Amino acid sequence: STGSLIKKYREKLEVSLLNKDASILVLKIRDYNVGKGVDFLNKLTEVFQFDNLLKKNENANRTIQFISSQLQNISDSLSISETRMESFQSEHQLLDISIQSQQLLEQMKELDKERVALETQNKYYHYLRDYIQKGTGQETETVIAPSAMGIQDPLLNSLILQLNELITEKSGQTSIRQSSQHPTIVRLNAQTESVKRSLRENVENIISQSDMALDNLNKRIRGFEAQVRRLPATERNFVNIERKYKLNNETYTFLLQKLSEAQIAKASNVSDSQVIEEAQIAGTGPVEPKKMIIYVAALLIGLAFPVGIIFLKDFFNTKVNSQEDIENITNIPIIGHVFLNQNEFSSHTLVLDKPNSPASEPFRAIRTKLNLITKGKRNPIIAITSTFPKEGKSYNAVNIASAIALANKSVVLLDLDLRNSALANQFALNSDIGLVNYIIGEATPDEIVFQTKHPRLHLIPAGPIPPNPAEMLTSDKLLKLIEILKEKYDVVILDTPPVAYVADMYQLRDLIDANTFIVRHKFTHKQA
Incomplete structure (x- = not known):
């Protein structure tokens, strides 16, 4: 069966450090079929590297999935706003707007751009809080890195990195049940909970600061919107339409940029391990059976067998075989x-x-x-x-x-x-x-x-x-x-x-x- 075959190769596999100061692992296996043993070791290292790369790509895939879902929403809004702006210009034969309107539009454009970035980051913070609050349901999933969302908070980046490393280490314990009370699992769970507590406190503070920043930014935007309302009706409507179009366009461009960065990061991922040397036969010939030991054992058995027979024959023999036998029985002198x-x-x-x-x-x-x-x-x-x-x-x-x-x-x-x-x-x-x-x-x-x-x-x-x-x-x-x-x-x-x-x-x-x-x-x- 598959289980017995896995157990057989697991027992035959030997893993050791090259020396106590090195980070190089030496894999050995003993098999009657040399080619099969070599193929097994090569495939084992290949699967190990693929699994390591797969775990690293899981985080990149979640980042890409998150950005793609945001792009889908903004893409529809961008298409609608673009159609409205073209229709408005065609209907009112409007080719240009006043300098005052242009200035207001540019100022609002910068504020909208800033608000898009803050809202994207705010969504990430809420995603992070939801992840932490869900507890054991996502213990095997790594967290999207803050840098993927343009967040450069050193403390947050450090905590996310620690959490991902603990999750990866725990998922790598394939020989231990994740729900068991094994010392390694207990230690990793305790460390994970400690990091999550620190992360929860940090995220709550960041969300509060982010909400305050958004409120302040929205107040400034509303001030500019009040100025826009004092413009002539046609010009005011065009400014609002163009502003919404540019806002959606900037948001779409920003998300496309982050999507490209995430895809590039995924494509550049490599396994953390490297095969220094392909599997090959150790030594100049078979390591087992050891001929010298067999020869010595055969010689000893060959000697022990007749000696044992002689001993048994002597032990069970009731006849007189030597002068010593007579001397052990009686003190009468032997005369010849x-x-x-x-x-x-x-x-x-x-x-x-x-x-x-x-x-x-x-x-x-x-x-x-x-x-x-x-x-x-x-x-x-x-x-x-x-x-x-x-x-x-x-x-x-x-x-x-x-x-x-x-x-x-x-x-x-x-x-x-x-x-x-x-x-x-x-x-x-x-x-x-x-x-x-x-x-x-x-x-x-x-x-x-x-x-x-x-x-x-x-x-x-x-x-x-x-x-x-x-x-x-x-x-x-x-x-x-x-x-x-x-x-x-x-x-x-x-x-x-x-x-x-x-x-x-x-x-x-x-x-x-x-x-x-x-x-x-x-x-x-x-x-x-």
């Missing part, structure tokens, strides 16, 4: 970090198959730390456990045992994970005999011990899966077997069930000298 690369080496017996590879070094470091932990204990029993299955418990048990065997110590690896046994498969054993067979009395200790790839490393597999694994691990025969193994081997490694999966290991805690807990990166839960 093991790396598994199944693409490079898929066998579970890494230390035995590649004892000199870099991947075997972490197990040697763990072996050293376990020696320090079990220092002073004869033939220690070391348990390897974890939270849940598939965390690398059996893999680490095999390779820790292998690392100890490479140190010329006899080691036996006992598979106590009766529910999910994996050691027999990792060592590729073909026998089904194991710990379960011993506990139920179907095999002797020597029958369940198997040789591995290394002569100092022996293995006792779990055997068949029993229906009651928890009860199996509390059997006295198991305790007796562990005592036998402790006397026979330098180190006993127990591959125990996961602690969060089953509670089987808790029954053997008094026999264990060192417990190694396996934590798998991005797999083990922090809360476990």
Whole structure:
């Protein structure tokens, strides 16, 4: 709509002073269409100047209208008096009049001329008084200047000028309702009323003086008219006719002169403002959008997005991702970090198959730390456990045992994970005999011990899966077997069930000298 379009451009338009001491206004507008923005500013300044000139011409138009109405009246009187004089001269064959009559006519002519000027001014004073008395009805109309009527009163001219300036300023407040109580409107109304009061007092005094001057002038004219009445009848009638003709002629000429002056004044009116420079594009290119800010914002968003995703993933992640996560949970010492690369080496017996590879070094470091932990204990029993299955418990048990065997110590690896046994498969054993067979009395200790790839490393597999694994691990025969193994081997490694999966290991805690807990990166839960 038109209203929304006006509001849009009003919000986009910026008006400011060139500097605080200058009277130059700088107009700016931001628009996606450069040509439209330039055309808008040029048209805005054009309309502003036209509106300013229109307001200045309103006063001149009222002056011209006032004089034209007076001319219309006097024109009819002049035409009638001219016709009467020509008829009188033709009828009485009168070509000239006496010297006395000429003198009277000239004197009365000057007095009539003076009376015409006074009457014209008197009409203007009454117009001015009527304007003031009408009050709010004409608050938006400027007043005809006294100089247009040949009045050169400095005080009156000054008051009229102040009143016109206040009226023009008030009518220029287009963004404020004229009847509102806005501070600007209230101030202008107060100043206007003050000037009108001074003007009213001045005009009343001038009207009184003007009326007195007219009365005095009329008395002098009546004196000359008495002299005219003493002239011969024909000559007297001619003098009266000629006098009236000359009076109308002088009045018509005077009004024509003032009309020409008013029209010239109107034609010479120019706007109070001047366009110093036409609208043009500021700078060398678009001011918006600012590419650098967009690039920086895009870069920051591009960085913030993945950082935010990483942060959210880390915030909602419940898995162990670093050594720091473990240290925040427990004070138990961390004895090593093991790396598994199944693409490079898929066998579970890494230390035995590649004892000199870099991947075997972490197990040697763990072996050293376990020696320090079990220092002073004869033939220690070391348990390897974890939270849940598939965390690398059996893999680490095999390779820790292998690392100890490479140190010329006899080691036996006992598979106590009766529910999910994996050691027999990792060592590729073909026998089904194991710990379960011993506990139920179907095999002797020597029958369940198997040789591995290394002569100092022996293995006792779990055997068949029993229906009651928890009860199996509390059997006295198991305790007796562990005592036998402790006397026979330098180190006993127990591959125990996961602690969060089953509670089987808790029954053997008094026999264990060192417990190694396996934590798998991005797999083990922090809360476990």
